[in-house]
Amino acid sequence: MSLPLISPVAGPAPARRAVLTRRVRLLVATTIGYNLVEAGVALAAGALASSAALVGFGLDSLVEVSSAAAVAWQFAGRDPEARERTALRLIALSFFALAAYVTVHSGLSLAGRAEPGASPAGLVLTAVSLAVMPALSYAQRRTGRELGSRSAVADSRQTLLCTYLSAVVLLGLGLNSVLGWWWADPVAALVVAAVAVKEGREAWRGDACCATGCHAGSPA
Numbered sequence: 001m002s003l004p005l006i007s008p009v010a011g012p013a014p015a016r017r018a019v020l021t022r023r024v025r026l027l028v029a030t031t032i033g034y035n036l037v038e039a040g041v042a043l044a045a046g047a048l049a050s051s052a053a054l055v056g057f058g059l060d061s062l063v064e065v066s067s068a069a070a071v072a073w074q075f076a077g078r079d080p081e082a083r084e085r086t087a088l089r090l091i092a093l094s095f096f097a098l099a100a101y102v103t104v105h106s107g108l109s110l111a112g113r114a115e116p117g118a119s120p121a122g123l124v125l126t127a128v129s130l131a132v133m134p135a136l137s138y139a140q141r142r143t144g145r146e147l148g149s150r151s152a153v154a155d156s157r158q159t160l161l162c163t164y165l166s167a168v169v170l171l172g173l174g175l176n177s178v179l180g181w182w183w184a185d186p187v188a189a190l191v192v193a194a195v196a197v198k199e200g201r202e203a204w205r206g207d208a209c210c211a212t213g214c215h216a217g218s219p220a
Contacts, residue, residue, distance in 0.1 A: 012146060020147040024075050027140050031068040031159060034132065035061040041125050049119035053185045056105050057126065057169045060098055060162060067094045067158040071151050080149070087151040088203050091158060095200030098161070102193040106186035118177045126170035133163040154203040161199060165192050 012020060039061035046054030070090035074083040137159040144152025172185025 012148075017147065020143055021075055021080070023143050024071065024140075024147065024149065024152050027136070027143065028068045028072045028075070028155070031136060031140070031155070032065050032072070034136070035064045035068070035162075038125065038129060039065070041121065045119050045121040045125065049117040049122065051117065051119050051122060051173070052105060052109055053169050053172050053189075054119060054122045056102065056189070057122075057165060059101060060165050063094045063098045063101075064158055064162050067091045067155050070094070071155045074151055084149065084151050085206065088154055088206055091151060091154045092200045092204035094158065095161075095196045095203060099193040099196035099200065102165075102189045102196070106189045106193070109186040110183060119173060122173050123170065123177075126166045126173065129166040130163060130170060133159055133166060137163065150203075150206055154199075157199050157203070161192065161196055164195065165189070168192055 039058045042054050042058030042061060045051070046056075046058060067090070070087045073090075074080050074087035077083050137156045140156035140159060141153055144150075144156060168188040168191075169185065171188060175181040175184040
């Protein structure tokens with residue numbers, strides 16, 4: 001007896017797809033807006049406190065903006081799926097750029113024993129980001145999976161990585177302020193760099209779609 005054929009996983013209906021596409025655009029706009037504010041505050045606070053960690057955190061926010069901008073560019077076209085591979089490559093490059101910067105910055109900090117000053121503004125900023133970024137990443141990932149968009153899921157990982165870096169910078173600033181452990185931040189940041197390389201490789205290969213199955217018509 002022949003076995004029944006298994007139909008491919010169907011994508012969302014056209015009406016639902018339109019809703020999800022609008023939601024992706026809204027989430028991207030929110031991500032870009034928040035990270036631009038975050039970058040400005042972090043860079044200013046880092047300059048005032050001579051904190052290389054906060055300056056690095058601000059630059060990471062700009063990397064997150066570039067990742068979100070890649071998704072915005074993809075969904076601005078008439079056929080977002082046709083632009084997905086290019087958007088994934090741009091997101092992967094932003095991961096690699098972040099990993100390279102954090103690695104070099106951490107190595108120089110450890111070699112030069114750079115000790116940042118205390119920064120109350122930096123502590124507040126990273127604490128707020130630690131609360132905001134996980135919720136934003138979850139919304140991006142859930143929407144991207146339902147839509148079957150690898151790039152949207154990859155961007156959610158970039159946002160989640162920003163959460164990790166927020167925790168690292170918050171911990172580093174706290175330990176430096178309370179215990180004088182200046183080396184805690186660069187050491188933990190090296191772990192974030194390793195995660196960024198892993199996520200960048202997966203985005204480059206197109207392995208970002210973690211749903212049970214992407215809808216028919218998604219790029220392989």
